[in-house]
Amino acid sequence: MTVNIGSRTIGAGHPTYVIAEIGLNHNGDVEIAKHLIDVAARAGADAVKFQKRTPEIATPPHMRDTIRETPWGTMTYLEYRHRVEFGRDEYVEIGDYATMAGLDWFASPWDVPSVQFLEDLNVVAHKVASASLTDTEMLTALRETGKPIILSTGMSTLEQIDRAVDLLGTDNLVILHATSTYPMEPNEANLRVIPTLQARFPSVPVGYSGHERGLQISLAAVTLGAVAVERHITLDRTMWGSDHSASLEPSGLEHLVRDIRVIEEALGDGVKKVFPGELAPMAKLRRVPA
Secondary structure (H helix, E strand, O other), rough: OOOOOOOOOEEOOOEEEEEEEEEEEOOHHHHHHHHHHHHHHHHHHOOOEEEEEEEHHOHHHHOOOOOOEEEEEEHHHHHHHOOOOOOHHHHHHHHHHHOOOOOOOEEEEEEEEEEEEEHHOOOEEEEEOOHHOHHHHHHHHHHHHHEEEEEEOOOHHEEEEEHHHHHOOOOOOOEEEEEEOOOEEEHHHOOHHHOOOOOOOOOEEEEEEEOOOOOOHHHHHOOOOEEEEEEEEOOOOOOOOOHHHEEHHHHHHHHHHHHHHHHHHHHOOOOOOOOHHHHHHHHOOOOHHH
């Protein structure tokens, strides 16, 4: 019940795989993307993730002509999507930068041409965004790559998840529990779905993709057995863009990785034992020997 991505192994008994989701928080700027890669590497994350769209395909028709105010002026939603989308040259640059920083990198494709785009760049894995869980055409294209697939399950029912897993297969699959509210309030976290998914798909590693403020919920997910944790990251939560407010700033990501590693150590192996550090207190305090 493990999946290998790059040089890392994801599954029970292995370090939690921490994905720093850059997404579109680079705001179409390669230098911001590089700064965010640096943030992820310094914090000790395992991977950085982006999003890749073909705007004419991935933008819902009813949204294309919607007017949006942006830092680059007033434009349609479709024009905005083009403005923040990286092309091949930018992805080669940031992908090489992430690799040199010791990080895995991949992206969430939002349409079939984007799958091929990422395959041409030889990504180590593919991520299915929650919004794409019901896109059977794209899921089929992803399955045919033979690459590891990470499936987010926000805005989805168990029956929809079943259909996606049936299509993708359980080999080389990681499932992430998620709630697609930005930012997410604690009463929508529903972390007990993690063991529900573990029981429903016993041969698939299960993790957590969070959109909450703070760290507590992500850390609780690890104590419930999440073997991967994905969080959006930003240089500054006040930056313009829809995902920044639900993202971790650099110090937040550092604290998240630090605390996950402490929790991993503290969880132990489940075997009750007397530790060496208890021997002196036992000799001092226990009046009746066993």
